[in-house]
Amino acid sequence: MTGVSETVSDPARRPVVLLVNLGTPEAPTPSAIRPFLREFLSDRRVVEMHPLLWRPILEAFILTMRPGAIAPQYRKIWTEHGSPLMHWTLRQGQRLHEVLGDEVDVRVAMRYGSPSIASVLDQLHADGHRRLLVLPAYPHYSGPTIGSVLDEVARWTLRTRDVVEMRCVRSFEDDPAYIDALARSVEQHWEQAGSPAFAAGERLIISYHSIPVAMHEGGDPYRSQCETTSALLAERLAVPKGGVVITYQSVFGRAEWIGPATIDTVRDLGAAGCSRVDVICPGFMADCLETLEEIDQLNRETFTQAGGGDFHYIQWANDSEGCVQALAAQVRRHTAGWIDLA
Template identity: 65%
Template sequence: MKPSAHAVEDPVTPAHPRPDRRPALILANLGTPEAPTAKRVRPFLREFLTDRRVVETHPALWRPVLEGVVLTIRPARSARKYATIWRAGHETSHSGSPLMHHTERQGELLASALGDAVQVRIAMRYGKPALRGVMGELMEAGCRRIAILPAYPQYSASSQGTVIDEAARFILASRDQPELRTIRSFPGAPAYIEALATAIESHWERHGRPDPAAGGRLLLSFHSIPRAMHDAGDPYRSECERTAALLAARLAAPEGLIRTTFQSVFGPARWIGPATIDTVAELGAAGCPSVDVICPGFMADCLETLEEIDQLNRRAFTSAGGGDFHYIPWGNDAPGCVAALAEQARAALSGWVD
């Protein structure tokens, strides 16, 4: 039977939405508990620490330790730390999380920078809004072109890798699959390096530049990864070193001023180093007059920057005899950070928008 010359399109139904021609950009970050309480921290930690990209120990060995020890002790400890950084007036709200607050703001600013031709959403790998849930909402609305921008400048299987894994799981479970793009990493991207340099130079204009001859230092503190991951071929350390080299060149830093360190070690395994907290303690004990610390791998302030660096590492430095300690924020809604994200977003969307 020949089709009618006057055949009409299938009706638009919830199962067959009219395609939205605008591509979507998802800004993805790690995630955060919904509140600074043990009750809310525990499920977040469980989801995070059961990810085989994060803890590569076989589940048969790891799960008893996780359930019997880690999730018994750590939620209350972590909750107390989160409580020290939760935004005032939002103590019981998800938006009280600095990471959530800053990521939401970055999403708004990215939407403004990219224009109405792109729909911008945020997602978290762990917790809410869940990445697969956001992808599903976009598909239900008719979107068929999705670009994912993980907010991690340096690649690691435990950061970008697990975001891409999660997107792939959505694809595997989908009958109607979207066209998908991801940004792998951007450790040497011009706008990213410039954002870091601008924040540092602005800080130096206000507080003075550390004098390496007198013992002053600028630390570039990156999140660490287990040594076993590095030895297995994870390129993370080399990408951190690339960022450090390009930033040092951009700042015309004299020899001895900049040191690259690693933070946020967890558990008894060996991690790549030197450890930031050991470094600041050693500098303090040596009578270092001033240390500046910037965290190039964190595009939004969070527990690791606001509590670990600006509180714990500050105390380690000053109690050991050090002088002035400065944490240099550079991300969040700073124009340079947003420009760095927009640079990557435009690359991911190339050919999809004019």
């Protein structure tokens, strides 16, 4: 028996890649959205206010009003496969296994909702797996995303007597495969459109999920990593000076968030008579409410109603070859010494 087949047949030696995304309600209804929001907004990494102050606000106001308010938004993007985020993350897991082969196992978990990180890890442990690579589906580190994923994994280890050998991908904001995936998607879009979006006044908008200013000032490296990705992408695309605008989206509540806000930027560009904007969202590795409804619908309407011309949302992620290869590059790098996936 060869070494490779021994590794494949022995679950204790066969690495498992745990691909983790944010999570999603199970249905586009207030009753399904409410428990999802409760779990999400109860995370101290997401809302840093002390629970004694925050919990009454959450239960009395937010969870009574917000589920009904955002249910129509979820219904706009729901498909025959259900939640786009769930569908595309599962497809990524399947494609990742196809690319990497049988020397690794790939499982999908969600930080909030189902399948939970703990339930998937319980099953893997029961099946005899003892080598784990945690791969959060976020290219940029932030406390509310990757930090929260690692918190949940750590909580699982605290109640596990036979702890697994574990590695974690912290971020890959400057990884060549990731930058290449972004650039190729933009280049392909420009080829289909007939030209880059750099005629007079036109812009390439690179939009990221925002975080509260307090988190940024407290030392979260997220904004710096987003700027690194943007600079590398602009350099790869040879964008002329002034052709790229970095913006931040998806703010919530009354706290001050890092900006400029994507919605304000597209409104201003539209009012200035901008004839075209192309928008790409490098931080979202699976299309979801924030890309499909917020960017491709709300921001599109805002831009055109303000007087702008053509609006293009550039899809780069999901189960595209570039996205899957970017994830595979992280697996190859972080499983070195366990197996050879070159």
